[in-house]
Amino acid sequence: MTSPARRGKPHSSHPSRTPTAPRGEPMFQVSDALLSELEDLHPRQREAVLHPGNVVLRAGPGSGKTRTLVARTAYLLETQISAFRGVACVTYTNAAADEIRRRVTQRGVRAEGRITCTTVHAFCLNEILRAFAALTREPAPQAGQVLGDTATKVLLQHCFDAVGIAETLAQFRTGEASRIRRANACNEPLDGFDPREVAAARLYEEQLVARGEIDFEAMVTRALRIVRDNEPVRDLLHARFPHLIVDEYQDLGGVLHELVLALHDLAGITVFAVGDTDQSVYGFSGADAKYLTALASREDFRDLPLEVNYRSGQNIITHAEAALGESRGRKARDGASPGEVNAEVVEGGLDDHARVACDLAEQAEHQQVRPERIAILYPQRGPVLDTLLTELSRRGMDFLHERDDKLPAGTLSRFIQRCASSAVTNYQIHAASAEDRPSMLRRAEAPRLVALEHALKKLRTEAQLPPPASRLTLLRTLQTCLDPHSLYPMSAPAHDWLQQLRDRLTLDEIAEQHPDKDNSTSLDDFAHLCQTKGLLLQDLAQGEQVLGKILLTTYHSAKGREFDTVILPGLLNGIIPRRINHRGLWRDPNPKELAEQRRAFYVALTRAESALHLIYGPGYHTKNGYWRPDGPSDFVMEMASRLP
Numbered sequence: 001m002t003s004p005a006r007r008g009k010p011h012s013s014h015p016s017r018t019p020t021a022p023r024g025e026p027m028f029q030v031s032d033a034l035l036s037e038l039e040d041l042h043p044r045q046r047e048a049v050l051h052p053g054n055v056v057l058r059a060g061p062g063s064g065k066t067r068t069l070v071a072r073t074a075y076l077l078e079t080q081i082s083a084f085r086g087v088a089c090v091t092y093t094n095a096a097a098d099e100i101r102r103r104v105t106q107r108g109v110r111a112e113g114r115i116t117c118t119t120v121h122a123f124c125l126n127e128i129l130r131a132f133a134a135l136t137r138e139p140a141p142q143a144g145q146v147l148g149d150t151a152t153k154v155l156l157q158h159c160f161d162a163v164g165i166a167e168t169l170a171q172f173r174t175g176e177a178s179r180i181r182r183a184n185a186c187n188e189p190l191d192g193f194d195p196r197e198v199a200a201a202r203l204y205e206e207q208l209v210a211r212g213e214i215d216f217e218a219m220v221t222r223a224l225r226i227v228r229d230n231e232p233v234r235d236l237l238h239a240r241f242p243h244l245i246v247d248e249y250q251d252l253g254g255v256l257h258e259l260v261l262a263l264h265d266l267a268g269i270t271v272f273a274v275g276d277t278d279q280s281v282y283g284f285s286g287a288d289a290k291y292l293t294a295l296a297s298r299e300d301f302r303d304l305p306l307e308v309n310y311r312s313g314q315n316i317i318t319h320a321e322a323a324l325g326e327s328r329g330r331k332a333r334d335g336a337s338p339g340e341v342n343a344e345v346v347e348g349g350l351d352d353h354a355r356v357a358c359d360l361a362e363q364a365e366h367q368q369v370r371p372e373r374i375a376i377l378y379p380q381r382g383p384v385l386d387t388l389l390t391e392l393s394r395r396g397m398d399f400l401h402e403r404d405d406k407l408p409a410g411t412l413s414r415f416i417q418r419c420a421s422s423a424v425t426n427y428q429i430h431a432a433s434a435e436d437r438p439s440m441l442r443r444a445e446a447p448r449l450v451a452l453e454h455a456l457k458k459l460r461t462e463a464q465l466p467p468p469a470s471r472l473t474l475l476r477t478l479q480t481c482l483d484p485h486s487l488y489p490m491s492a493p494a495h496d497w498l499q500q501l502r503d504r505l506t507l508d509e510i511a512e513q514h515p516d517k518d519n520s521t522s523l524d525d526f527a528h529l530c531q532t533k534g535l536l537l538q539d540l541a542q543g544e545q546v547l548g549k550i551l552l553t554t555y556h557s558a559k560g561r562e563f564d565t566v567i568l569p570g571l572l573n574g575i576i577p578r579r580i581n582h583r584g585l586w587r588d589p590n591p592k593e594l595a596e597q598r599r600a601f602y603v604a605l606t607r608a609e610s611a612l613h614l615i616y617g618p619g620y621h622t623k624n625g626y627w628r629p630d631g632p633s634d635f636v637m638e639m640a641s642r643l644p
C-alpha cells in the first residue's frame with residue numbers, strides 16, 4: 001500500500017489520515033483534481049476513501065455515498081494500484097455503471113482499460129465466465145448462448161409443462177423461479193416454495209446445461225462455482241482487480257453476496273460496499289438488505305455510517321423519515337434551506353391529479369427551475385401514467401418519458417441509447433443561443449465521444465471482429481454520426497437516425513457475431529419498435545438526462561438520482577400501496593410486500609432537493625370506469641400522523 005504524494009497546491013486537511021508508504025515502495029502522485037475532491041469531502045467520507053482495507057458505507061439518501069464511491073475509485077486508480085491493474089466496480093443497472101464511469105473520468109483519472117464498471121451480471125459473464133470458464137469444468141458461453149427474456153420464459157413454460165403444471169404461466173412466474181434457483185444455489189431451505197415449481201426450476205437448470213445455454217441467474221451461480229472451485233482463477237482475478245467496489249449492496253441477492261464473499265475471503269480482493277437498507281426495493285427479485293447488514297457486522301470490514309444529507313432540506317428529510325416509519329435522525333447540511341413539502345388535495349379522479357401535476361411543473365419552471373431538474377414520478381404503469389401522458393401532451397409540455405423496459409435489453413442496445421443521448425445533447429447545445437451555450441455545456445451529462453468509442457471497441461472485441469484500420473477510424477465515424485450539425489434534432493424520428501448509425505458503424509456485423517443473444521436480436525427489435533411506436537430520437541436516450549425536458553419516470557428508475565422539484569401524483573390506496581396480481585387474481589400486499597412498497601415511496605420522496613408535492617384525494621376511476629373510493633394512500637396518512 002502506498003500513500004499519495006502531493007503535487008500542486010498545498011493541502012493540510014488530512015495528511016494524518018493518509019497511509020504512509022512503506023519504505024522502498026514507489027510514491028504515486030495525487031492529481032490536483034483528486035486532492036481538491038478529497039478536501040471537499042466530509043472527514044467521514046474521506047476516511048472511507050483512504051481506508052486501506054474493506055469498507056461498508058451504509059448511509060441514507062443524499063448522504064454522498066456515490067460521491068465517496070467515485071472518489072475511492074479515483075483514489076485507488078491514481079495512487080494505490082499500478083497501471084497494469086484495475087478496479088472492478090459493479091452496480092445494479094447500466095445507467096448507474098455509466099454514471100460512475102463518467103464521474104471517475106471527469107475527475108481527470110486515466111481509467112481507460114483499468115476500470116471495469118458494469119452491472120453485476122455483465123461482470124459475471126465477461127470477467128469471470130468468458131475469461132476463465134475454458135480453464136475450468138464450467139461450459140464457456142459461446143455466441144448466441146445467452147438467453148433473452150422471451151427465450152427464458154419459453155424454456156420455463158416448457159419445464160412447467162414437463163412437471164405437470166402446464167396451467168401455470170411462465171410469464172407470471174419467472175420471479176419465483178429465480179428465487180427458487182437462488183435459494184438452491186445458496187443451500188437455503190426450499191420448504192416455502194411450491195414443490196412442483198421447485199421441480200420445474202431444477203429441470204430448467206438441467207435443460208440450460210444440456211442445451212449449452214445460459215441465462216442471467218446462471219451467470220451468477222456459475223461464476224460463483226468457478227471462483228469457489230478454482231484457485232488459479234482466483235489468483236488471476238486478484239491480479240487483475242485487487243479492489244472490488246459494489247454499489248447499492250442492499251439490492252444484491254444471496255448468490256451475489258456469496259460471490260462477493262468468495263472474491264474477498266478466497267481470492268483476497270479488497271471490498272468497498274455501499275448501500276442503504278432503507279432503499280431496498282428489489283425484494284421481489286430475491287434481493288435482501290440483510291446481506292449488507294451481514295457484511296457490515298464482519299470484523300474485517302470497517303462500517304462507516306454517513307449522517308449528513310447533502311441533497312434535501314430538513315423539512316423534506318423529516319417527511320421522508322415519517323413516511324418510512326423509522327426515525328433515522330438524519331440532518332440536512334448546515335445552511336441548507338428547509339425545503340417545502342406541499343399536500344395537494346384534489347377532489348376528482350386521476351385527470352385532476354394530472355392537471356395539478358402539470359400546473360406544479362409549470363409553476364416550478366416559472367420560478368426558474370430548469371425543466372430537467374423537475375421530475376414527475378409514478379409508482380408503476382397504469383392509469384396514473386396514462387392520464388399524465390394525456391395531460392402533458394395536451395398542454396404541449398416538453399417532457400421525457402422513460403419507457404421503463406420497453407427498449408431491447410443488452411449491451412448493444414445500451415450503446416445505441418448512449419449514442420442517442422449524446423446526439424440529442426450535441427444538437428441541443430448547437431441549437432442553443434450563444435448566451436445559453438456555456439451553461440448547457442456545463443450541465444450536459446451525456447457520454448463523451450471517447451467513452452462511446454471505448455464501448456464500441458469493447459463490443460467489437462466481444463464479437464471477435466478485427467480492429468479498425470486506424471485508431472481514429474471509430475472516433476471519426478462516431479463523430480460524424482453524432483455531429484451537432486446533423487439534421488437529427490431530438491424530435492426527429494428515431495428510425496432514420498438508427499438506420500444511419502447501423503450503417504456507418506456496421507452495427508449489424510456486431511449484432512450477428514456477438515455472443516449475447518440479446519445483442520443479436522436487439523437491432524431488429526429496435527428498428528421494429530421505432531417504426532411501430534413512432535419513437536423519436538429523444539425516446540432512445542433513456543436513463544440519460546435530456547436538457548430542457550421534465551422527466552416522467554417510475555419510483556424505481558428515479559433511484560440514485562436527484563431533482564430540485566419532485567411531484568408525486570396518484571397517492572391513492574390501490575395505486576400506492578398497490579394490490580398484487582398473484583396467478584391472475586388480485587390480492588392485498590402481504591406485510592413484506594407492503595414494507596417494500598413503502599421503501600419505494602421513501603426513495604421517491606428522498607429524490608427532492610427543494611420542493612416535494614404530494615397529490616392525493618378521495619379515489620380514482622379504474623380502466624373500466626369504476627370509481628374506487630379508497631381514499632388517500634395509507635402511506636401519506638401514516639406519514640402525516642407521525643409528523644410533529
Ligand SMILES: Nc1ncnc2c1ncn2[C@@H]1O[C@H](COP(=O)(O)OP(=O)(O)OP(=O)(O)O)[C@@H](O)[C@H]1O
Pocket residue numbers: 040041042045059060061062063064065066067068276310311559560561562606
Ligand atoms: N461532502 C459533501 N459536500 C457537499 N455536497 C456533497 C458532499 N457529498 C455529497 N454531496 C452532494 O450531495 C448530493 C447527493 O450525493 P450522492 O448522490 O453521492 O448521495 P447518495 O448517498 O449516493 O444518495 P442516494 O442514496 O439517495 O442515491 C450530490 O449532489 C452530491 O454532489
